[in-house]
Amino acid sequence: MTRSVIELTTxxxxxxxxxxxxxxIGLALIDAAIPLPLPGVKPGLSNIxxxxxxxxxxWATAVWVSGLRVxxxxxxxxxxxxxxxxxxxTGAVLSLLVLGLAIRLxxxxxxxxxxSILAAFAxxxxxxxxxxxxxxxxxxxxxxxxxxxxxxxxxxxxxGLIAARLLAELPDILLADTR
Amino acid sequence: xxxxxxxxxGDWLVSLLGxxxxxxxxxxxxxxxxxxxxxxxxxxxxxxxxxxxxxxxxEVPGLLGVTTIAVEKRRVRVVSDPGLHQYCVRQxxxxxxxxxxxxxxxxxxxQVLGGKETYDSLSY
Numbered sequence: 383m384t385r386s387v388i389e390l391t392t393x394x395x396x397x398x399x400x401x402x403x404x405x406x407i408g409l410a411l412i413d414a415a416i417p418l419p420l421p422g423v424k425p426g427l428s429n430i431x432x433x434x435x436x437x438x439x440x441w442a443t444a445v446w447v448s449g450l451r452v453x454x455x456x457x458x459x460x461x462x463x464x465x466x467x468x469x470x471x472t473g474a475v476l477s478l479l480v481l482g483l484a485i486r487l488x489x490x491x492x493x494x495x496x497x498s499i500l501a502a503f504a505x506x507x508x509x510x511x512x513x514x515x516x517x518x519x520x521x522x523x524x525x526x527x528x529x530x531x532x533x534x535x536x537x538x539x540x541x542g543l544i545a546a547r548l549l550a551e552l553p554d555i556l557l558a559d560t561r
Numbered sequence: 562x563x564x565x566x567x568x569x570x571g572d573w574l575v576s577l578l579g580x581x582x583x584x585x586x587x588x589x590x591x592x593x594x595x596x597x598x599x600x601x602x603x604x605x606x607x608x609x610x611x612x613x614x615x616x617x618x619x620e621v622p623g624l625l626g627v628t629t630i631a632v633e634k635r636r637v638r639v640v641s642d643p644g645l646h647q648y649c650v651r652q653x654x655x656x657x658x659x660x661x662x663x664x665x666x667x668x669x670x671x672q673v674l675g676g677k678e679t680y681d682s683l684s685y
Contacts, residue, residue, distance in 0.1 A: 491571030528586040546567040
């Protein structure tokens with residue numbers, strides 16, 4: 383019998399994605415620990431990482447980081463494959479799609495703040511649609527649209543500003559050590 | 562103002578669009594107020610006003626026969642109606658202010674009203 387050795391060869395790109403995802407997961411855990419009055423309203427701090435990754439490394443890396451964050455964050459919070467996980471997944475997928483379009487906007491005029499606001503609205507519309515179709519099949523849900531939209535706008539601006547400021551003041555931020 | 566300096570011109574535009582969307586969503590989602598009562602009309606005249614907080618069933622004698630209307634858990638629906646197409650029955654539960662079910666053949670209608678009178682859904 384030959385002994386088989388499984389060897390994973392990792393590229394510097396893999397290391398970078400893993401480190402960035404770890405940062406995002408850390409923020410996702412902090413996010414979950416912050417108490418807020420309405421279920422579903424969260425600051426979405428880990429999106430700051432997504433925004434910075436988007437600006438630094440492009441959309442494909444952002445998809446990796448965001449996807450790993452959703453899955454690993456779900457596992458760590460014990461909600462993997464639960465409704466909360468699918469809500470988070472739907473939100474992430476929709477905001478990534480919108481971000482893919484948003485980064486094509488001219489950078490001179492539209493920065494991380496715009497991306498963040500657009501992504502936040504995409505996130506909440508995806509979640510509301512999933513909730514309407516699957517979890518709460520009832521139009522009364524739309525009573526909550528103004529609250530969710532306002533929260534999305536507020537947290538979208540705040541996260542976008544934080545990302546923009548980190549990008550401006552720390553040019554090396556998240557230039558992960560890939561040795 | 563170091564934070565404000567981070568806003569690019571387009572960011573202001575996107576923020577403004579976001580604010581107007583939020584501002585518009587409040588009246589759109591909440592225009593009717595909270596559903597308070599169901600007004601039942603027969604032949605254009607008010608037949609009964611039901612308080613939505615009390616479950617009950619009422620029978621309305623119309624042109625063709627009896628239309629049964631039920632209030633349950635702050636909702637109201639037409640349970641049965643002698644009309645041919647059963648449109649008002651198939652509408653199911655009405656629960657938001659302004660919603661209305663009309664059993665035209667029997668000349669019976671039921672509408673949910675909130676605390677304050679607003680437009681009815683027909684006048685739009």
